[in-house]
Amino acid sequence: MLKYTYNQPTQFEYDLAGYTHRRCEMQFGYTIIYVSDVAASLGFFERAFGFSLRFLHESGQYGELETGATTLAFAQQDLAHSHFAGGVLTAQSATQPLGVEIALVTTAITEAHQQAIAHGASELAAPA
Incomplete structure (x- = not known):
């Protein structure tokens, strides 16, 4: 399923008569x-x-972080089940990491890695 929101200045034009x-x-x-x-x-x-x-909905079911040009957001799993008829695979039910990676960029890689672990992250691999 492709889901998107149309906002200006995004432009899309398809002329059925001329197939342009x-x-x-x-x-x-x-x-x-x-x-x-x-x-x-x-x-x-x-x-x-x-x-x-950046934002937390009053219901607590959706929130966003200030992360730069692209927003990192979190939504309640129940919302995923309402958006995708067949449901979704959750990280908690997977025995291996999901096939998605969120890449955070920093020059202080080792320190960021240690800080993440100190705050509850599970190490999958040490920085190379």
Whole structure:
């Protein structure tokens, strides 16, 4: 399922009569991770990586962090089940890491790695 929000200045034009296609000027806006506890997930990324809370819905089911040009967001797993008819694979039910990587960029790799572990991250691999 492809889900997107159309905002200006994104432009998309398709002329059925002439089959013309103008390039879609798209920007990557959000990565939304479905979790069992939105507040705990936001709190971990705030403490472990120094991100600031941008938004937390009053229901507590959705929140965003200040992460730069692309928003890192967390949503309650129940929302995922309402968006995807067949449900979703959750990280808690997987015996291996999910096939998705969130890459955070820093020049202080070792310190960031140690800070993440100190705040509850599980080490999958040490920095190379």
